[in-house]
Amino acid sequence: MLKIKDLCYRYSTGPQILKDIEFSMEEGKFLSILGNNGAGKSTMLKCLNKVIVPNRGSVQMNGEEILSMPPRKIAQKIAFVAQTIPSTQMTVQDMVMLGRKPYMTWGFSEEDHRIVYESLEALDLISMRGRFLNELSGGERQKVMLARALTQQPKLLLLDEPTSSLDIQNQYQVLDIVRDICHTRGIMAMVVLHDINLALAFSDEFLLMKEGSVYDYGDKDILDREALKQIYNIGGEIVEVKNRKMILVDQA
Amino acid sequence: MNSEQLKLENRKKDSNYRKNKVKSITFLIVLFIILLVTIVISLWAGSYGTTFKDIIQGIFNKAPDNRINIVVRNVRLPRIFTAIIAGAGLGVAGCILQVILSNPLASASTLGVSQGAVFGAAFAIIILGADSTGGSLLITASSFIASMGVALIILALSRFRQISPESIVLAGVAISSLFSGATTLLQYFADEVALTSLVFWTFGDLGSTNWSQIKLMALAALVISIYFIFRRWDFNALLSGTETAISLGINVKRLTVVNMILCCLLTATIVSYIGLINFIGLVAPHIVRMIVGNNHVYLIPGSILAGSTLLLLSDLFARTAISPIILPIGAITSFLGAPLFLYLLFKGRKKYAEN
Numbered sequence: 385m386l387k388i389k390d391l392c393y394r395y396s397t398g399p400q401i402l403k404d405i406e407f408s409m410e411e412g413k414f415l416s417i418l419g420n421n422g423a424g425k426s427t428m429l430k431c432l433n434k435v436i437v438p439n440r441g442s443v444q445m446n447g448e449e450i451l452s453m454p455p456r457k458i459a460q461k462i463a464f465v466a467q468t469i470p471s472t473q474m475t476v477q478d479m480v481m482l483g484r485k486p487y488m489t490w491g492f493s494e495e496d497h498r499i500v501y502e503s504l505e506a507l508d509l510i511s512m513r514g515r516f517l518n519e520l521s522g523g524e525r526q527k528v529m530l531a532r533a534l535t536q537q538p539k540l541l542l543l544d545e546p547t548s549s550l551d552i553q554n555q556y557q558v559l560d561i562v563r564d565i566c567h568t569r570g571i572m573a574m575v576v577l578h579d580i581n582l583a584l585a586f587s588d589e590f591l592l593m594k595e596g597s598v599y600d601y602g603d604k605d606i607l608d609r610e611a612l613k614q615i616y617n618i619g620g621e622i623v624e625v626k627n628r629k630m631i632l633v634d635q636a
Numbered sequence: 637m638n639s640e641q642l643k644l645e646n647r648k649k650d651s652n653y654r655k656n657k658v659k660s661i662t663f664l665i666v667l668f669i670i671l672l673v674t675i676v677i678s679l680w681a682g683s684y685g686t687t688f689k690d691i692i693q694g695i696f697n698k699a700p701d702n703r704i705n706i707v708v709r710n711v712r713l714p715r716i717f718t719a720i721i722a723g724a725g726l727g728v729a730g731c732i733l734q735v736i737l738s739n740p741l742a743s744a745s746t747l748g749v750s751q752g753a754v755f756g757a758a759f760a761i762i763i764l765g766a767d768s769t770g771g772s773l774l775i776t777a778s779s780f781i782a783s784m785g786v787a788l789i790i791l792a793l794s795r796f797r798q799i800s801p802e803s804i805v806l807a808g809v810a811i812s813s814l815f816s817g818a819t820t821l822l823q824y825f826a827d828e829v830a831l832t833s834l835v836f837w838t839f840g841d842l843g844s845t846n847w848s849q850i851k852l853m854a855l856a857a858l859v860i861s862i863y864f865i866f867r868r869w870d871f872n873a874l875l876s877g878t879e880t881a882i883s884l885g886i887n888v889k890r891l892t893v894v895n896m897i898l899c900c901l902l903t904a905t906i907v908s909y910i911g912l913i914n915f916i917g918l919v920a921p922h923i924v925r926m927i928v929g930n931n932h933v934y935l936i937p938g939s940i941l942a943g944s945t946l947l948l949l950s951d952l953f954a955r956t957a958i959s960p961i962i963l964p965i966g967a968i969t970s971f972l973g974a975p976l977f978l979y980l981l982f983k984g985r986k987k988y989a990e991n
Contacts, residue, residue, distance in 0.1 A: 435882045459885030466883075470876035473929040477653055478872065485869050486885040514653030516929055536884075 385410055386540060386572060391441030393424075393431055401427045403596045405441065409589060411539075412570040414563050416583035419593035419615055425576045426467065428593070429542050432574070433462040445539060459486035463533035467544040469525045470517065476528050477513040480504055483535025503531040507561060523554030530561060541565070541573040547582065555579075559586045580607070580616075580631045604629055660928040667924075667941040671720075674948045678716050679708065681956050711843075718845045718853070719948040722906045723916055725857040727943020729899040730917025731924075731935055732864055735871045736892045737794050739801035740980060743917035744903040747790050747804070748811030749783045750914075753900075753907035754837050755815040756782030758822045762830050780904035786811050787900045795892065802981075837911035839964035842951050849909050856905045860898050861940060867891070868932040875930055913966050915973020916943050922976065946972070 391405035402424050409415055417425045431438040434451060443450040450458055463483070470479075480503055484496040504510050507527045517525060526546060533541055543562065547555040559575075563586050566573045574591075577583045583590065590606060592599040592615045599615055600606045612620045612631070619634035679691050686694075686704050693699040694708030730743035744750045760766040760778035793799045793807055823834055836844065845853070864871075870891055873881040881888050906913075923946075924938030947965075950972060954963040 430879065433883055435879050454885075455882070455887060456885035459883060462883070464880065464883035466877055466879045468877060470880070472875045473925065474872065474875060474931055475653065475656055475929060478931045478933075479876070482869065482873055482876065482884060485873055488869060490866075511652075514656040542883075 385446055387442075387444040388432070389442045389444070391428065391431055391438050391443070393427060393436065393438045401596050402431065402438070405598055407591060407598055407601045409572055409574075411572060412566055413572055413588045414566045414586055415572070415574050415589040415591055416587040417574060417576045417591045417593060418580060418583060419599075420617070422595075423593040423615070424596040425593055426544050429544055429574060429576055430464070432540070432542060433458050433464055435464060456486050459536060461538055462540045462542060463536040463538035464542040465526075465529045465533050465544065465546060467548065469522065469529055469549065471525065473516045473518050475514055475516060476509055476520070477504070479517055479528050480509070480531045480535050483532040486536060499537065500535055503534040506534065506565075507531045522549045523551070523558065526550060526554070526558055527561070530558065534565065539571060541571055543573065543575045545576050545578065547577065547579070555582060556585075562586070584629055584631065607631070656929075660931070660934040663924070663927045664934060664938055664941060667938065667945060671941060671945045671948065674945060674952060675716055675720075678719075678948060678952050678955075679712055681952060682707070682712060682959075714845055714847060714850060715842050715951070716948065717850050718842045718910060719951045720944040721850065721854050721857050722842070722910050722913065723920075723943040723945070723947030724861070724940040725853070725902045725906045725943070726913060726916040726947070727920035727939040727941075728857075728861050728864060728936060729902045730943075731921035731932075731939035732871070732895050733899050733917070734921055735874055735932070736895050737790070737801070737804065738874070739794070739804055740922070741801055741805045741918070741977070743915070744783075744899065744907075745812075745912070745914040746918055746977070747808040748786045748815060749790075749900060749903050750907055750912050751812040751815040751819075752786035753779040753783040753904045754912050755819045755822075756780065756904065757837055757908050758819045758834055761834060762822045762826045776905055776908040779908040780901055782815070783900045783904045783907075784897065786815070787896050791892070791896055837907075838966070840911040840913040840966035840969075842910055842947075842965055843962070845909050853905055853909055856902055860902050861936070863898065864895070865936050867895070868936055871932040871936075872930075911966065913947070914970045915977065916947055916969055919973045919976050920946055922980065 385408065387408045389406050391402055392400070393402040394400040405428055417429065419425050427436060430436040432443050432450070434455065438451070441451070445461060450461065477500070480500050481492065483503070484492055484500065487496065504513060507530055509527060509531055512520065512524065517528065520528070541562070546558055546562070550558060559582065562573050562575065565571055584604060584607070587604070589601065589603055591601045592606065592611060594615050600611060608622060609620065612618055621632040621634070623630050623632050680688055690699045690701065690704050691708055694704045695713065697705050697709060699705050699708070726744060733742040733744065733747065734740055756779035757775045759782065760775040764774060764778065766772045766774040766778070789811060790804060790807065794804050799807070823831055826834060870886050873884045873886050874888065874891070878888050920942035921935065921939045924935055924942050928934040928938055947969070950968040951965055954965050954968045957963060
């Protein structure tokens, strides 16, 4: 159970980016964060594990306050995949091994290696272990980053626009893997997405953000005409095709 | 394909990863062997010609000709140790500077840190009246303070103004000229004794260190290198970007500042004893990176070995090319490094971290 309360953030000399963010979420759920550019989606995500330190607020996971934990401890509970995927001359294995960094003392243990192997297996990356990251495609690299995040054995997975540089096939594949991980391992995933229909296809819950505040959160029923108007400033129709809810955006 | 076959297939693909690991370790071993061979040749080569057997006896002060004992123990061995330690220190400092600034063109000499250290040394000798022959701590301290000044400017530019790697090197050029100019001004007002002792700093000299200086330099290089090795996975994390590194529980600001200070301390110690040596810090990590990639588990020891080997090889060349004249070592390393530096600029930073 994750409870977020009064989360606020502002740049030292700038406007307030996040205003009293408050919501909660349960284990094993896939939550999409939707909103326009500048609504504070990425900032909110990064505040949860103190990549950006919020001015005030509380993030409670099963009753424990995350924001007052030491960074290493946070990294053992929350994994984060940044928007830009690194492309350095590092092997897939080493990159995934980084996920054990929060647990590392002097070196990595047999146990660490076993967990890395499992993550590689879960994302079907075993055959690529020895290849350098900069030789892989965008989709493959995104999978490596997911494997790294899994290796942290987190309770919460934060993904900042994981599909932004992927083709359609890879977008579906990556999100399918994430949803699968959530449902089978009971991990929570918070995913910033720009494609509403992609979000509708995979998410259990939605968090709609507008101008640094939470507009609404809940299941897919909260996505109606009014919500589209409010958060995206677009008109649209919510239609059902083959038993799936989809959004048909009005053309100007 | 059934599961047994799949497992077999996986194991076969697995060997791909092993191969990579084996390649990296083999490369380190090969570097070490090259270093050993270079040490042996360096011991033997020189204007005072002797047999190989005499040299070995000379190491233990047991050669029949006492002059050989003196040459080996007081001239060649200190020189070899100086080259190994200084090369290792410059190599590893370059490797760490490159990762904490995420700039493949970074090294003590390209950023102006070395030039700052030279100015600090000159300042200590001419203005503060430090004894230039005894290798006083005052010179090292003054070098360190000046090089830290440069480091602060570079840090401020790269971390807080988010300037591109190429521009940082431009800033380094400006800073280098500034300090070279300041050093020249100091030399202009120096008396003849101070001037002669100062000249060697601008060329670098491996032949004027004594054993106590070598010990101090070795201590600094050893302690700092061990710390770098201890932090090897922090550097690996930094390669995937600042945000990711923070999310992995790393205090990025502290990591950057602490390691920048250590690089300066190491560089200042080396420069205050042997003067300005260009490009070793830039070239050594790149040679290793070409083979082992960007994993600091291998990159750090590799940079240490490659730095040592390169400096010792350069020195061997400097001593033997037109023997008995010894060419200035700084000129030799520049000939080696400048072409690679140009190559890196031409290639751009595609192959390095694109974050």
